[in-house]
Amino acid sequence: MPDHGTPSSRYGLSALIRPRALASFVVIGAIVAAVAASFAYVAGVLSPHRLTQARMIDRFELVNGPHPGFRRNHAKGVCVAGWFDSNGAGQRLSKAAVFRPGRTPVVGRFALAGGMPAMADNPKAVRSMALSFRPAGGGEWRTGMNDIPVFPVATPRAFYDQLLAARPDPATGKPDPARMKAFLARYPQTGQALRLIGAQPFSSGFDNASYNSLDAFRFVDAQGRSTPVRWSMAAVQPFAPEPAGEAGGGDPNYLFDALVARLRQGPLSWRLVVTVGQPGDPTNDATRPWPANREHVEVGTLTLNQVEAESPGDCRDINFDPLVLPPGIAASDDPLLSARSAAYSTSFTRRAGEAKSPSAVQVPAGGKGA
Amino acid sequence: MARPGEFPLLSRILHWTMAALILAMLFIGLGMAASLAHYHQLVAIHRPIGVLILVLVAVRLVNRLVNPPPPLPADMPLLLKFVAQASHVALYALMFALPLVGWGMLSAARYPIVLFGPLRLPPILPHDVGLYAALRTTHTVLALLLLATFLAHLGAALTHALVFRDEVFPSMAPWARRRVRIEAEAEATPEV
Numbered sequence: 001m002p003d004h005g006t007p008s009s010r011y012g013l014s015a016l017i018r019p020r021a022l023a024s025f026v027v028i029g030a031i032v033a034a035v036a037a038s039f040a041y042v043a044g045v046l047s048p049h050r051l052t053q054a055r056m057i058d059r060f061e062l063v064n065g066p067h068p069g070f071r072r073n074h075a076k077g078v079c080v081a082g083w084f085d086s087n088g089a090g091q092r093l094s095k096a097a098v099f100r101p102g103r104t105p106v107v108g109r110f111a112l113a114g115g116m117p118a119m120a121d122n123p124k125a126v127r128s129m130a131l132s133f134r135p136a137g138g139g140e141w142r143t144g145m146n147d148i149p150v151f152p153v154a155t156p157r158a159f160y161d162q163l164l165a166a167r168p169d170p171a172t173g174k175p176d177p178a179r180m181k182a183f184l185a186r187y188p189q190t191g192q193a194l195r196l197i198g199a200q201p202f203s204s205g206f207d208n209a210s211y212n213s214l215d216a217f218r219f220v221d222a223q224g225r226s227t228p229v230r231w232s233m234a235a236v237q238p239f240a241p242e243p244a245g246e247a248g249g250g251d252p253n254y255l256f257d258a259l260v261a262r263l264r265q266g267p268l269s270w271r272l273v274v275t276v277g278q279p280g281d282p283t284n285d286a287t288r289p290w291p292a293n294r295e296h297v298e299v300g301t302l303t304l305n306q307v308e309a310e311s312p313g314d315c316r317d318i319n320f321d322p323l324v325l326p327p328g329i330a331a332s333d334d335p336l337l338s339a340r341s342a343a344y345s346t347s348f349t350r351r352a353g354e355a356k357s358p359s360a361v362q363v364p365a366g367g368k369g370a
Numbered sequence: 371m372a373r374p375g376e377f378p379l380l381s382r383i384l385h386w387t388m389a390a391l392i393l394a395m396l397f398i399g400l401g402m403a404a405s406l407a408h409y410h411q412l413v414a415i416h417r418p419i420g421v422l423i424l425v426l427v428a429v430r431l432v433n434r435l436v437n438p439p440p441p442l443p444a445d446m447p448l449l450l451k452f453v454a455q456a457s458h459v460a461l462y463a464l465m466f467a468l469p470l471v472g473w474g475m476l477s478a479a480r481y482p483i484v485l486f487g488p489l490r491l492p493p494i495l496p497h498d499v500g501l502y503a504a505l506r507t508t509h510t511v512l513a514l515l516l517l518a519t520f521l522a523h524l525g526a527a528l529t530h531a532l533v534f535r536d537e538v539f540p541s542m543a544p545w546a547r548r549r550v551r552i553e554a555e556a557e558a559t560p561e562v
Contacts (some may be wrong), residue, residue, distance in 0.1 A: 010534050011447050024532035032525045041518060044404035052404040138490060139481045156406045309523050315514060317499045323410050327488045331410060342402075342543035348479070353503030 064115030077111030079315035090299030096328030132299035139326035145211035151286035228277030424469035475505035
């Protein structure tokens with residue numbers, strides 16, 4: 001090779017345009033491009049129809065409009081705090097620190113399902129209770145529960161489709177019946193679930209409602225034994241049905257205002273009841289109830305005695321991701337769980353970076369203590 | 371022990387272990403941001419692997435100071451040497467920054483930073499969602515920079531092996547030394 005002796009010959013232009021070098025560049029380019037394409041595929045760039053957390057949250061924003069700074073779902077809410085007294089009965093099923101006998105601090109949030117932070121309280125709105133149990137030695141447990149007996153959909157895709165199907169028509173203010181009918185035909189288990197939900201009377205307020213995990217989880221005991229479970233926060237306050245007539249007398253915050261007033265009079269309590277699943281009980285389908293005769297284990301009592309409006313650093317800035325679980329509680333095979341975790345994270349990230357405006361629910365001064 | 375012009379064995383072990391981990395992490399990170407079904411499992415392995423990379427890159431930096439890498443070929447043009455060194459500085463900076471930003475952003479979001487079982491990291495920043503949002507964006511930007519630097523590093527390594535046929539590729543992949551030398555000699559022999 002005539003140029004082999006010069007110092008930069010291997011790196012010189014003449015060396016790089018030889019046919020063999022050009023062929024090598026093609027091979028190198030193909031390898032690098034193949035790796036880059038694999039990255040793009042995994043990232044969903046090549047799959048515009050893949051249901052991702054970004055597309056799920058985009059759909060919330062599509063049907064509810066932009067509400068920067070607020071949760072994309074359960075947007076209207078208020079912060080609460082209190083404690084959980086464990087009676088120790090849960091230790092038989094789970095090694096989680098929160099089930100050891102004793103008291104655990106709790107912060108939480110009551111909210112209405114829906115992505116409109118200024119929606120008017122109404123009797124048909126699903127109410128939710130989100131909690132973060134914070135044992136002193138670590139092992140935080142977060143859970144978000146609703147006051148309905150089963151969830152209307154079983155899969156993330158069905159949830160995504162439901163959002164659009166249930167979107168109110170601007171002309172009538174109600175969902176398009178044809179679209180809803182098509183949705184229910186496609187997801188027959190939703191019709192089943194909606195009948196169960198409709199059959200349960202609504203309570204008059206947040207305080208006397210009971211809240212259900214809906215999704216199944218697994219409790220793991222100290223020996224590693226795993227048990228499918230669902231759980232409920234059963235109101236100690238006696239059930240009272242939603243009164244007839246115009247709800248709240250025109251106060252768009254009547255449910256939240258009543259909760260604040262009730263917490264000012266004194267603490268509110270719920271019993272944490274664990275339902276123990278049996279082999280064959282559906283753990284991957286939140287639309288289906290478990291048989292009523294399943295064992296129920298009361299593991300302790302939640303007491304809430306503080307309430308405050310959402311503000312920096314309080315429940316507003318907590319992602320009540322249902323898969324923030326301590327050792328002793330684990331996810332089931334319910335596909336909604338990972339999807340909730342993913343979508344909540346995207347919602348949290350988006351609102352974290354946006355300017356905040358005050359919640360529609362405000363707590364008058366002096367409302368903190370019970 | 372390393373032969374002349376070769377990375378020491380510990381350096382090579384660290385390099386190839388981290389190459390596998392970083393490639394896996396790039397796929398896991400991209401995948402978990404775009405997957406509802408596997409999000410939870412992917413996040414659960416993303417955190418401990420990130421911490422492992424942070425530990426390994428610290429070991430690797432110390433090792434690099436103790437066992438310096440072999441010099442680049444003397445005849446390599448200065449511009450190429452500069453690009454090579456700058457890309458290695460960038461890789462080290464990103465290998466440190468990504469896990470630290472990840473740890474910081476989980477702290478600012480007030481997520482428990484679970485590694486596995488009861489093992490968790492303490493928060494390194496206060497609960498502040500504005501800070502979380504900034505760090506979350508930073509994490510994505512740095513990850514894409516790492517991805518680009520990774521591809522450039524891969525392309526450069528293959529260019530050294532297949533086009534320049536110098537000692538750079540065999541210095542980290544000694545198994546390729548013999549083949550490269552034989553091919554280089556064959557190439558150097560004029561065909562008549």
